[in-house]
Amino acid sequence: MMDTTPLRQAYDALLATAPRAVPPPDEWNTEQVLAHVSLVSAATISTVAAVASGAISTYDNRLSQDAWTLDRVITLASGEAGLRERIRVQGEALCALAALLSEAELATKVPTLLLSNGTCLVEQPLLLRDILAGLADVELPGHTKQL
Template identity: 60%
Template structure:
């Protein structure tokens, strides 16, 4: 599996997280109904850990499942962020998880393993997006094409608007 899109999506997310962290605003206020940067990053760390687990299970022949509901629990998000060591620690955790996912998913998995269907539950804003089998390949592609870019945009939306930057700087 070509992991370039996944690697690029992790890089863009981490660049956005660093930009927000370096913006001078220690805790940018999110738009109504959205998470702050801490919770976005904790969510990604939990999602990444679940994906590493799923890939590892498939690689060992164990029954693999994927369920992102825990990655939406406010208490768990805050705890993971704190235990990781705050912003710097959670970004490092996400970086390492991205590297691990790319290393484990790249040339080490066969086509049959990548096509392994897993019972999957994906929720967003308290609504089920997926509740059924998803091939591992599609889970990884979804991380690269939807999940990580969506949270990259969410992080960048936390930056203060800069006067005069519309149309190029």
């Protein structure tokens, strides 16, 4: 079973961060960052659920960077407050699911494609455990600093 404390702490830190007044040039605004985090969280929940159900899964973050999709998520969540609530609930759900995974499930290799600003960071199978650790240790803290 996985200790989800670091993941919970990463979500809590992101949600406790006050939004910045104006983003630096060529960076997402607060709502876009939060929409991206919501989409990444949803994709991670989907991957964890697929592995737990024995289904074949992939992990691909391209959709979470698409401008139209970000705008749609912002609209559907009704802006920043709705996005923060969505992320809070997604974090709780992901931590609850991840805490129940067996060692064999956490060791499942998931074909992964991760991009950042158009650059491929990862294009190889990753252990589900490493995907979750990357979310807690890199992805969420990076966006916390961005806010």
